[in-house]
Amino acid sequence: MEGEQGVDLLRVQLRKQRALAGMNQDEFGRRTNYSASTVSAVETGTRAVDLPYARRADEILETGGLFESLLRTAQQDGRPAWFMPWLKAERAARQLRCFHPTLVPGLLQTENYARAVLRFDDTRPEQEIEQQVAVRLERQEILHRDRPPQLVAVIDESVLRRRDAIMAEQLAHLLRMAELPHVHIQIIPASAGLHVGLDGPLLLARLPDGTWLGHLENHLGGDAIGTEDKLATMLARWECVRGVALPEDLSIALIKEVESRHGPQ
Structure with missing residues (x-):
């Protein structure tokens, strides 16, 4: 699954599961400690879904880690x-x-410059760095x-x-x-x-x-x-x-x- 499609699926599931739980954006926001405007921004794509949000949504909607799993899958191609x-x-x-x-x-950025910048985080495995370099070069097209x-x-x-x-x-x-x-x-x-x-x-x-x-x-x-x-x-x-x-x-x-x-x- 490509990252962009994965994020779109995540947003669809967030809206769907919230609706199935009988919560509007205001109520869901109160339960998750996010503002209603933030919930709306996440669901419409103007704000990114981060790990804390995904985990909190999993907790409130009792989805067994669904949203965290979808988020991690979407990030696997080097596009956070x-x-x-x-x-x-x-x-x-x-x-x-x-x-x-x-x-x-x-x-x-050149390929070598991008690689050096991405290595600022020395905890990243080399495979992940090379994947992200490829993503950066693809953007330049x-x-x-x-x-x-x-x-x-x-x-x-x-x-x-x-x-x-x-x-x-x-x-x-x-x-x-x-x-x-x-x-x-x-x-x-x-x-x-x-x-x-x-x-x-x-x-x-x-x-x-x-x-x-x-x-x-x-x-x-x-x-x-x-x-x-x-x-x-x-x-x-x-x-x-x-x-x-x-x-x-x-x-x-x-x-x-x-x-x-x-x-x-």
Whole structure:
């Protein structure tokens, strides 16, 4: 079972079993110690199903571990359940905006860079890491399809100047990607000093109907952001982040300058 289908099945079963138990979303929320809005968001797919939620639902609905089992099955292909709402948006998006204060955004990572990042968690078995690397590379295929989304990526200069051996390859890849007409890369120079983007990564997708979906990640997972007020904050912060970045031509020149310090490929 593919992860996306598994998550959809999990949501269907959550709704079905709640209804069979004679509970509306308000009552189920009270019993599980979640708000009714959270229950609704989980069941409609705007909020990820995490392990605590699945276990609590199993407990209240007396399903014998059904939801935990479905969640773990959905996660086996390297796509964590909390990431599925964003993955759907990413595939459908007309425009993508991404910024990470300390890393190259996932859609622009090389295989070796992605592998190094995923190894930050040294408790993961190698097989799982390789599976997740494959998933990340598969995501990047949207940039090479017939009608790709526009990608605007902002990267902090400090990210470029990591001295890891894999950076020469990664910088060369950024330059190749920047040659694509729909990929726009801008660099925030060190001279910008402190800026709002240092608070954390930003991911935004403009969907075919013109609406936006955001995504915020942390050490434990991530959440899709679809409410108007929170999206307004994310979009405003994005404008601030992009506002301190260099224009594209100067950004590419900076990447080339940093790449030259790594010597010939």
